[in-house]
Amino acid sequence: MEAPLTSNIKPGVSLDIKTYEATGGYQGLRKAMQMTPQEVTALVKESNLRGRGGAGFSTGMKWSFVPMNVEGPKYLICNADEMEPGTFKDRWLLEGNPHQLIEGMIISAYAIQATTSFVFLRWAYKQAAQEIRKAIAEAYAAGYLGNNILGRGFHLEMHLHTGVGRYMCGEETALLNSLEGKRAVPRAKPPFPQISGLFGKPTIVNNVETLSYIPHIVNKGIAWFQSLSRTGDGGTKIYGVSGRVNKPGAWELPMGVTMRELLEEYAGGMQHGYSFRGALPGGASTDFLTSAHLDVPMDFTSVAAAGSRLGTGTMVVLDDHTCPVGFVHNLEHFFAQESCGFCTPCREGLPWTEKILYALERGEGTEEDLEQLDLHTRLLGPGNTFCALAPGAMEPLQSALKYFREDFEQHVHEKKCPYGNYTH
Amino acid sequence: MLTPTEISKIEHELQHVPVKKAAVIEALKIVQQERRWVSDENVEDIATLLGMSADEVDSVATFYNLIFRRPVGRHVILVCDSISCWVMGYEDLKKALMDHLQIHYGQTTPDGRFTLLPNACLGTCDHAPALMVDNDLYRDLTPGMIKNILDKYV
Numbered sequence: 228m229e230a231p232l233t234s235n236i237k238p239g240v241s242l243d244i245k246t247y248e249a250t251g252g253y254q255g256l257r258k259a260m261q262m263t264p265q266e267v268t269a270l271v272k273e274s275n276l277r278g279r280g281g282a283g284f285s286t287g288m289k290w291s292f293v294p295m296n297v298e299g300p301k302y303l304i305c306n307a308d309e310m311e312p313g314t315f316k317d318r319w320l321l322e323g324n325p326h327q328l329i330e331g332m333i334i335s336a337y338a339i340q341a342t343t344s345f346v347f348l349r350w351a352y353k354q355a356a357q358e359i360r361k362a363i364a365e366a367y368a369a370g371y372l373g374n375n376i377l378g379r380g381f382h383l384e385m386h387l388h389t390g391v392g393r394y395m396c397g398e399e400t401a402l403l404n405s406l407e408g409k410r411a412v413p414r415a416k417p418p419f420p421q422i423s424g425l426f427g428k429p430t431i432v433n434n435v436e437t438l439s440y441i442p443h444i445v446n447k448g449i450a451w452f453q454s455l456s457r458t459g460d461g462g463t464k465i466y467g468v469s470g471r472v473n474k475p476g477a478w479e480l481p482m483g484v485t486m487r488e489l490l491e492e493y494a495g496g497m498q499h500g501y502s503f504r505g506a507l508p509g510g511a512s513t514d515f516l517t518s519a520h521l522d523v524p525m526d527f528t529s530v531a532a533a534g535s536r537l538g539t540g541t542m543v544v545l546d547d548h549t550c551p552v553g554f555v556h557n558l559e560h561f562f563a564q565e566s567c568g569f570c571t572p573c574r575e576g577l578p579w580t581e582k583i584l585y586a587l588e589r590g591e592g593t594e595e596d597l598e599q600l601d602l603h604t605r606l607l608g609p610g611n612t613f614c615a616l617a618p619g620a621m622e623p624l625q626s627a628l629k630y631f632r633e634d635f636e637q638h639v640h641e642k643k644c645p646y647g648n649y650t651h
Numbered sequence: 652m653l654t655p656t657e658i659s660k661i662e663h664e665l666q667h668v669p670v671k672k673a674a675v676i677e678a679l680k681i682v683q684q685e686r687r688w689v690s691d692e693n694v695e696d697i698a699t700l701l702g703m704s705a706d707e708v709d710s711v712a713t714f715y716n717l718i719f720r721r722p723v724g725r726h727v728i729l730v731c732d733s734i735s736c737w738v739m740g741y742e743d744l745k746k747a748l749m750d751h752l753q754i755h756y757g758q759t760t761p762d763g764r765f766t767l768l769p770n771a772c773l774g775t776c777d778h779a780p781a782l783m784v785d786n787d788l789y790r791d792l793t794p795g796m797i798k799n800i801l802d803k804y805v
């Protein structure tokens with residue numbers, strides 16, 4: 228089973244430029260530079276690579292919106308602000324194979340003819356920062372960055388920006404504001420960043436895993452990429468499992484493995500004495516799936532059809548000893564805290580949601596509170612807020628209210644948390 | 652007053668940005684690296700250097716949770732309080748930390764050694780629960796491990 232993104236990564240080691248080149252590194256770049264930028268974009272578009280940051284938008288399609296005939300700078304940005312709770316996949320790529328990402332960024336920058344690129348890395352990833360900094364320096368020294376790359380007349384600068392906190396920075400327009408030295412609040416769309424992004428210039432923002440795939444697609448082609456997957460969404464995907472399982476971890480597997488395979492074969496099943504009640508399939512802002520969904524293929528299309536989102540592909544498991552109300556309270560605490568405060572439904576609605584859940588956990592909740600929670604899942608849902616933070620926050624809540632309703636009601640009727648879990 | 656080192660580091664950052672204001676986060680990071688936190692006076696000095704108002708600088712400084720606008724201890728402990736860590740025993744870990752240090756979140760020990768803060772997901776969920784002390788990540792924690800870890804930081 229092929230795992231192009233991770234098969235060369237060894238635990239505790241970051242591939243240096245020589246080792247990376249020995250595994251075929253920077254061959255994709257050489258090949259891409261023999262093509263026109265438009266040909267590279269067309270190839271990635273045809274491969275149907277879907278963004279691995281969570282939204283699953285076609286990468287090549289995104290690039291194709293960049294105007295190619297305008298004067299002035301364009302930017303290519305790697306979103307390495309991995310902060311979705313339950314997500315730990317990009318860390319693996321950043322620490323283990325930084326040159327793969329850098330090569331992907333150079334090819335992507337070439338495709339949109341960007342002259343400056345940034346890696347926007349979250350503060351907590353200290354090891355990754357060190358590896359990326361070193362790898363960028365190596366790439367400059369080897370002539371893969373800077374002036375006249377590979378003698379083809381293409382010029383690209385690359386900088387590492389380390390953040391100073393806030394989940395909002397992962398939202399692409401908020402990330403742009405942060406890179407401009409502003410508060411990380413989202414921007415109105417349109418205009419989309421592809422037209423007017425960083426400093427008002429055409430900009431592409433792509434996730435670490437997405438960009439890391441670009442050299443392989445250019446190198447080995449579309450048929451190969453699609454053959455890796457079991458479903459219509461091509462390639463492999465880094466999946467992860469955390470929670471009360473025997474072997475929590477991350478694995479690069481064919482797109483479309485089932486939740487059951489992930490849980491039982493890779494994560495080694497539930498810990499002794501714990502049973503599975505449900506899971507967030509792709510981070511904190513995805514709807515719960517339950518044991519009825521264990522055979523759903525974990526690809527963008529199938530997970531969406533099951534009523535959730537693939538998101539980041541890293542699953543958080545809810546077990547039978549953990550209170551679903553407490554679980555959701557923890558999530559809503561996070562979202563309320565991380566709301567940027569820019570638009571009213573999110574700023575006001577999320578703390579209210581959190582307080583209701585806290586009251587339920589303390590045994591102070593009422594039937595009316597459950598109606599309020601239902602109402603909030605609609606008022607904070609898609610279309611009512613400036614960005615996807617609040618709608619994302621409502622996904623686990625609305626699905627918990629659907630699948631674990633009896634737990635919420637039990638809190639109201641027994642006037643206590645039946646699980647006796649701690650809360651904030 | 653910003654030190655000559657701070658000013659030269661900030662001026663170096665200005666080379667990478669088309670407008671001065673865009674370097675404000677870098678400037679805050681530089682000052683915090685030297686002083687552990689950013690005072691009102693530092694905010695004013697950064698504002699002068701970058702041609703901004705002090706309020707503009709502060710609006711950015713107070714938005715980001717890892718820019719400290721109040722003094723912190725010699726070591727900052729960031730405890731992951733997000734979902735995977737919560738499922739895997741965060742509450743017990745938090746209690747052990749607070750018992751050991753005799754402080755709550757947002758406080759600094761009287762000897763100025765540690766500041767204790769909660770932090771959103773540290774991205775190491777397969778090794779939950781986790782925390783960071785300064786730049787060091789600790790994972791797969793149990794309450795019993797707290798003392799040995801903290802003893803390393805003087």
